[in-house]
């Protein structure tokens with residue numbers, strides 16, 4: 556229970572596939588960056604979510620000012636976290652990680668015909684299940700025939716200075732597919 560600084564790259568973020576309902580997929584996040592709400596310093600390390608108890612995830616100490624950064628959540632599926640302030644400072648992972656169907660939906664404009672239909676059909680096989688973000692990316696990569704190398708780094712919110720590897724690579728896929736995304740290459 557709680558949270559810890561990420562020590563190995565094996566920890567994977569997931570999505571819960573709900574293709575037959577409106578949401579399409581919901582992020583279930585286990586690795587996340589932090590920033591200090593006191594001095595605004597982005598923290599240089601990633602943290603891993605080890606499970607919350609009564610909404611308490613854990614506390615980090617700001618690398619710059621030494622103040623506490625308390626993380627809480629409110630769900631079994633970690634689609635968002637609160638940093639220091641509940642409920643005003645909620646960080647939504649569909650926005651921070653671009654894990655949102657609205658970007659997949661843009662494959663409608665992809666130069667290969669029926670791309671969106673193919674992706675939707677393939678993902679239907681996983682309806683009601685969790686899959687890793689890496690698996691989600693590979694499914695789409697195979698259909699649109701675009702390969703990522705995992706070497707690109709992105710920023711989607713200036714408050715955070717780093718994103719997890721699987722998330723950077725997911726965003727790389729969107730970027731290489733020429734989908735219009737709110738992300739900056741770093």
Ligand SMILES: [Zn+2]
Nearest residue numbers: 591594617620
């Ligand atoms: Zn601070």
